[in-house]
Amino acid sequence: MNVNAKTDAGVQTWRDLPAAQQPDWPDREALRGVIAELESYPPLVFAGECDQLRSRLGAVARGEAFLLQGGDCAEAFDQVSAEHIRNKLKTLLQMGAVLTYAGAVPVVKVGRIAGQYSKPRSKPTETRDGVTLPSYRGDSVNGFEFTAEARRPDPERLKRMYHASASTLNLVRAFTTGGYADLRQVHAWNQDFVKNSPSGQRYEALAREIDQALKFMRACGTDPEELRTVEFYSSHEALLLDYESALTRVDSRSGELYDVSGHMVWIGERTRQLDGAHVEFASRVRNPVGVKLGPTTTSEEALELIERVDPGREPGRLTFITRMGADKIRDRLPELVEKVTASGAPVAWICDPMHGNTFEAASGHKTRRFDDVLDEVKGFFEVHKSLGTHPGGIHMELTGDDVTECVGGGDEIFVDDLHQRYETACDPRLNRSQSLDLAFLVAEMYRDQ
Numbered sequence: 001m002n003v004n005a006k007t008d009a010g011v012q013t014w015r016d017l018p019a020a021q022q023p024d025w026p027d028r029e030a031l032r033g034v035i036a037e038l039e040s041y042p043p044l045v046f047a048g049e050c051d052q053l054r055s056r057l058g059a060v061a062r063g064e065a066f067l068l069q070g071g072d073c074a075e076a077f078d079q080v081s082a083e084h085i086r087n088k089l090k091t092l093l094q095m096g097a098v099l100t101y102a103g104a105v106p107v108v109k110v111g112r113i114a115g116q117y118s119k120p121r122s123k124p125t126e127t128r129d130g131v132t133l134p135s136y137r138g139d140s141v142n143g144f145e146f147t148a149e150a151r152r153p154d155p156e157r158l159k160r161m162y163h164a165s166a167s168t169l170n171l172v173r174a175f176t177t178g179g180y181a182d183l184r185q186v187h188a189w190n191q192d193f194v195k196n197s198p199s200g201q202r203y204e205a206l207a208r209e210i211d212q213a214l215k216f217m218r219a220c221g222t223d224p225e226e227l228r229t230v231e232f233y234s235s236h237e238a239l240l241l242d243y244e245s246a247l248t249r250v251d252s253r254s255g256e257l258y259d260v261s262g263h264m265v266w267i268g269e270r271t272r273q274l275d276g277a278h279v280e281f282a283s284r285v286r287n288p289v290g291v292k293l294g295p296t297t298t299s300e301e302a303l304e305l306i307e308r309v310d311p312g313r314e315p316g317r318l319t320f321i322t323r324m325g326a327d328k329i330r331d332r333l334p335e336l337v338e339k340v341t342a343s344g345a346p347v348a349w350i351c352d353p354m355h356g357n358t359f360e361a362a363s364g365h366k367t368r369r370f371d372d373v374l375d376e377v378k379g380f381f382e383v384h385k386s387l388g389t390h391p392g393g394i395h396m397e398l399t400g401d402d403v404t405e406c407v408g409g410g411d412e413i414f415v416d417d418l419h420q421r422y423e424t425a426c427d428p429r430l431n432r433s434q435s436l437d438l439a440f441l442v443a444e445m446y447r448d449q
């Protein structure tokens with residue numbers, strides 16, 4: 001990677017196409033200045049790491065591994081703290097241990113982390129008590145507070161997103177390679193959790209089995225170095241194309257373009273137009289790319305997306321993240337999987353059981369039922385089982401904090417509890433206990449598959 005290389009003209013082709021969900025920046029001159037500055041910043045990830053993730057996702061596409069992708073709906077600048085990052089990571093590591101051990105499958109771990117600061121919205125504005133202001137679009141664009149000043153898009157925030165992503169990634173790298181993620185710590189990740197949570201107790205029993213297995217391996221004279229660190233990757237929605245293209249660099253090894261803002265990027269349900277700027281941008285970079293597919297996706301669109309993003313039919317290059325809703329997945333998914341499989345395209349299929357299952361509670365909180373989330377994952381496994389294809393993984397909105405944003409779960413949260421710790425800046429996340437519950441249930445489904 002030539003770290004001094006500036007953005008290449010080849011990544012600017014999206015500018016000629018309609019780009020949905022871009023902020024209405026009031027000061028274009030200021031935006032241009034910020035883009036120029038971002039273009040001079042060092043990469044957050046390396047091209048070789050993106051290639052490695054692509055090869056791991058290739059294993060997912062071939063049915064040899066399972067993808068666990070998860071993290072906040074929207075990261076926030078004021079949550080870039082050691083505690084929040086560690087809690088999130090700990091939850092993902094615990095889920096990874098459950099899936100690997102109970103599901104007996106290698107797990108590729110990817111965070112919605114270190115870059116997930118931008119949100120597409122259903123409506124451009126929000127009205128409260130007769131006052132209408134621009135919608136909150138993520139900390140990379142404007143502030144959450146409902147004031148005209150906070151909601152004004154400010155391009156300086158793009159630089160804050162870069163720095164927040166850099167500090168987060170720095171700590172994630174330290175945690176995952178510096179000893180914290182050593183599998184021998186499998187109990188330590190659970191210490192604060194085991195006493196008062198049913199899923200923590202269930203996890204503890206599994207951790208004891210893992211411990212036993214490690215002791216057995218050591219007694220047999222093998223103590224693999226690989227268990228001391230964890231391969232962990234970053235991902236986010238490539239929504240703000242000014243930011244993503246400013247962070248796109250030419251890889252000096254291959255001359256190819258990589259979006260070095262994160263290892264994997266995805267295109268959302270609201271921005272996957274075939275003739276739109278986001279698909280064009282994704283088609284230009286070599287990172288592994290995800291595309292969200294909602295219930296209105298046709299098989300023709302899915303095939304055309306493959307043509308555009310993965311013309312070389314490379315396993316691991318393209319991941320379809322389906323988010324149909326529990327009530328639709330059994331109807332909508334089979335045709336997509338059938339037609340794509342018949343075309344010979346080696347995509348990985350991942351289930352996002354969050355975005356099709358959101359509703360507003362009487363209290364006004366946006367929420368999701370744990371049972372709907374689970375049912376969508378069940379439907380996903382059923383469809384793949386009936387077609388003989390591989391259920392490649394799950395994509396979750398979750399946090400390591402003890403929030404009350406989704407209802408249900410073993411340590412049940414009721415609608416009346418939602419107000420207690422409702423902290424998300426956008427969509428409701430599973431808390432740690434609900435995330436672990438889900439990991440156990442998914443591991444069972446995977447094993448049964």
Ligand SMILES: O=C[C@H](O)[C@H](O)COP(=O)(O)O
Pocket residue numbers: 073119120121122123426427
């Ligand atoms: O996370 C996804 C989207 O940004 C979110 O679902 C949009 O929600 P909205 O309908 O509140 O805009």
Ligand SMILES: C=C(OP(=O)(O)O)C(=O)O
Pocket residue numbers: 073120237267268269270292323355
């Ligand atoms: C906006 C998101 O999802 P979708 O594009 O599927 O609505 C998201 O994952 O944050």
